[in-house]
């Protein structure tokens with residue numbers, strides 16, 4: 431499954447508000463917040479020259495979000511940031527540093543934050559609430575593993591199991607939060623509810639901003655995986671706002687079993703798809719795109735593609751067992767998917783031509799999570815995550 435973006439809006443600059451939210455000015459806000467939280471919050475940008483040569487491209491960089499803020503995934507950037515911004519707002523403050531004030535913490539103590547999650551976003555909201563002294567209630571559907579639930583509960587959050595899939599849990603969290611007067615910090619948006627998911631996406635722009643600062647030259651191509659499209663929109667939006675015409679060719683990658691953005695691109699409009707079989711790429715199992723993410727991607731993404739189950743597992747293994755000289759990357763089932771998309775595109779002459787992916791290409795992918803479900807990781811890779819890192823040293 432592969433298609434170029436033919437949307438009538440494709441290539442148009444972002445609206446001013448979106449450019450301000452997701453561009454360098456927005457990324458500066460999250461950078462200030464990260465500096466307040468942890469001086470070493472930036473994640474590694476790895477270079478894999480041997481793998482790049484195998485793929486017939488000039489350079490491959492992997493932004494490794496596994497170590498992000500001790501949470502195991504890039505989601506650490508979004509939910510916790512939104513929680514803290516909302517506490518500041520309620521306290522009538524704007525400076526991130528004011529989060530340390532006793533009166534601000536008192537305001538936080540009276541607030542409850544709720545969200546739905548496949549695992550990673552809920553962990554971020556729970557961590558943000560715990561850090562600031564607020565309460566968190568996290569809604570999970572039946573497919574979320576006990577290991578992931580325990581990782582959320584570790585941050586002192588109440589976890590509520592609901593029937594159905596991720597999209598059902600989003601609706602249930604919104605319904606209960608509305609009834610109880612809680613703040614809902616969703617990573618997906620719907621009509622009339624875009625501001626808070628916008629803050630969540632702003633948090634993710636740190637990934638692109640850090641990478642661009644570290645690279646000698648901007649990437650020519652970027653492949654990013656999508657669930658509801660938040661991280662893809664944040665990164666595509668950032669590059670569009672920061673680089674304009676010089677922005678990289680941007681490809682959105684989804685599981686073939688849950689390709690709602692692909693379906694939207696095909697239809698030329700926001701599209702919900704029917705639930706299919708569960709995918710191993712569990713964090714990407716979403717059937718409804720985020721409304722605002724789709725709006726950004728309609729303009730700033732250049733191609734949409736989907737990968738099969740075995741392609742994702744092969745990508746995890748390939749990153750875990752590097753060629754000589756390359757670092758190993760511990761990439762979870764959903765973390766490896768941008769790379770899986772690159773590998774599929776690089777091996778197909780028609781896709782290479784369509785994307786202008788050649789021996790001069792400098793490609794950036796994001797490993798969006800480490801082994802956030804270690805048992806699953808070991809089952810799929812045949813090694814414990816610690817053994818992978820050890821083997822690479």
Ligand SMILES: Cc1ncc(COP(=O)(O)O)c(C=O)c1O
Nearest residue numbers: 550657658659660661713798799
């Ligand atoms: C590890 C990982 N990668 C990618 C995604 C996709 O992010 P989004 O839903 O913003 O598209 C998620 C979402 O939970 C995730 O946890």
